[in-house]
Amino acid sequence: MKKLSLIDKVVFVINTILAAVLLVSFILPFLPPKTFSSLSVLSLGVPFLIIVNVLFFIYWLLKIKRQLILSLFVLIIGYIFYGSLYKFSSSDDTETSPNELKVMNYNVRLFNLYHWIDEKDIDLKIVDFVKSQAPDILSIQEYHPQSNIDFSFFKYRYEKLAGLRTKHGQVILSQYPIINSGSVEFPDTSNNAIFSDIVKGKDTIRVYNIHLESLRIDTDVEKLKEEGSERLFKLAGNTFKMQQFQTELFLLHERQCHYKMIICGDFNNTAFSYVYRKIKGDLNDTFKEAGNGFGRTYAFKFFPVRIDFIFADDAFTVKKFKTFDEHFSDHYPIMTTLSLKAVE
Structure with missing residues (x-):
């Protein structure tokens, strides 16, 4: 943090908050809304949080700063448990069958x-x-x-x-x-x-x-x-x-x-x-x-x-x-x- 400019420090603080929120959101599928109604609302914003953290990762990657590890870590955790928000491939099966x-x-x-x-x-x-x-x-x-x-x-x-x-x-x-x-x-x-x-x-x-x-x-x-x-x-x-x-x-x-x-x-x-x-x-x-x-x-x-x-x-x-x-x-x-x- 000491070597970061003032703007980068502000960016990293925002990055830290949104990465933490995304990390918390990964437990939402296991929390019944009847008990955690306010927290369950976060499920609607998970796609947004993932995209924002990808942008933070790209930002730090272009600056060649180790702060990229934060969003990368959270995104990897999400990928392990829930897969990718974006699918890079699909089935090309063109054969048809009676079934x-x-x-x-x-x-x-x-x-x-x-x-x-x-x-x-x-x-x-x-x-x-x-x-x-x-x-x-x-x-x-x-x-x-x-x-x-x-x-x-x-x-x-x-x-x-x-x-x-x-x-x-x-x-x-x-x-x-x-x-x-x-x-x-x-x-x-x-x-x-x-x-x-x-x-x-x-x-x-x-x-x-x-x-x-x-x-x-x-x-x-x-x-x-x-x-x-x-x-x-x-x-x-x-x-x-x-x-x-x-x-x-x-x-x-x-x-x-x-x-x-x-x-x-x-x-x-x-x-x-x-x-x-x-x-x-x-x-x-x-x-x-x-x-x-x-x-x-x-x-x-x-x-x-x-x-x-x-x-x-x-x-x-x-x-x-x-x-x-x-x-x-x-x-x-x-x-x-x-x-x-x-x-x-």
Whole structure:
């Protein structure tokens, strides 16, 4: 520190604080929000903290200063436990097989019902986009039935809607027969989890579509500035408590299933959160298996946020994963290609 300029000393103090915060955030997936509600809010900022610490590392590297060790150490710890925020490679498997299954997840934000996006025919563009990608299974959150929304190119469907004036909810659409379906009800909210048991060949696959409690915070930066930090922390903390309770209800239901399993959904939380760790369990995060880039799924301007997921159990090989850039909602669609493993 003695050999650093005044500016570099200030930079290193800030670096130390943000590195320490990032280090603390690595234990968040193990801390239940019901007990650590305020601390759990940090899970939303982990991608930002990682990026900032990468920039600090580059700053000290260019200056050839040993202070680079601080951020490097914290980043290595994070990589060991959680892998890379950015995926540098993806699967190039182009071979197809009869056992393949293309699964898409998409929060469509009511098909732009209230014109959040100033563009015409967003609803029709979403339908056309899905049709062009031809998923075998489509999991939708914030679905709103409308006369011009035609998903009849899927042969089977299960939907669960709520609301008095504006019907909305979750839907699972499938090209393969649905032999059983239902809902995991979350109290005091319109959010829930639905499931469908889908038959492909000789296999029955349980597909879950989960929509955990939303933060209901406007992510526009100027509007965020108008909100008091204390109120934001309290609101986020209470939301994460609800998400934990909803996750516990879901897991009670999921444990009773003995089929091959795929879990899709909008968790309204990141891969560094308690609810992500609990729901994922021993399943494979298809983005981590075959994705590339940051895998951002939510339209936030200043750093990538991944809050939508597709998990699959070990009965499947994850062949491909893609995050699309189509901006028809505040979420981006994601799709994975899975292959059922042969039974030996």
